[in-house]
Amino acid sequence: MSFTYRVGADGWFDLLDRLFQKIATLRIGCRITAVKEKMGQLRISCNNADDQVLSWIEEARVESARTCQVCGGLGTFRILPGHLAATLCEADAERLSKPIRQRQVLEA
Ligand SMILES: [Zn+2]
Structure with missing residues (x-):
């Protein structure tokens, strides 16, 4: 899987899991390639x-x-500083919009 390094995609894993489980029930042998x-x-x-x-x-x-x-919560499409496109909730968008140094201090 390839995801934007700074944002990641943990919040989509449930969604992917459900999709893969549905595909696994089929007999057509379809293979996820990307x-x-x-x-x-x-x-x-x-x-x-x-x-x-x-x-x-x-x-x-x-x-x-x-x-x-x-986080898997309700999100909307946003453009973060650095022209980074992502679907994020309000809280994660705010956190990821802060300069990296400030973010590390807040998360410590
Ligand atoms: Zn979130």
Whole structure:
């Protein structure tokens, strides 16, 4: 998986887990080839995907667009300082918008 280094995507793991469990119940042997974040949304590539799998992948993308990728709470698309695009809740957006030195002091 490749995610924006500064933000991560722990908040999306439940969402991904649910998608993978659904795909695992199928017999078509579809294989996930890429999971990444683009413009604050999950992008999943899968080979041998049928219409059912594609619709689940689309549902996951739509859900990721309103799920904070840090904590899994309700999130919206934001542009952080440094032109970093991410889907975040209010609290995580504020925390990640602070200069790194100040952030380390607050988290200590
Ligand atoms: Zn959050």
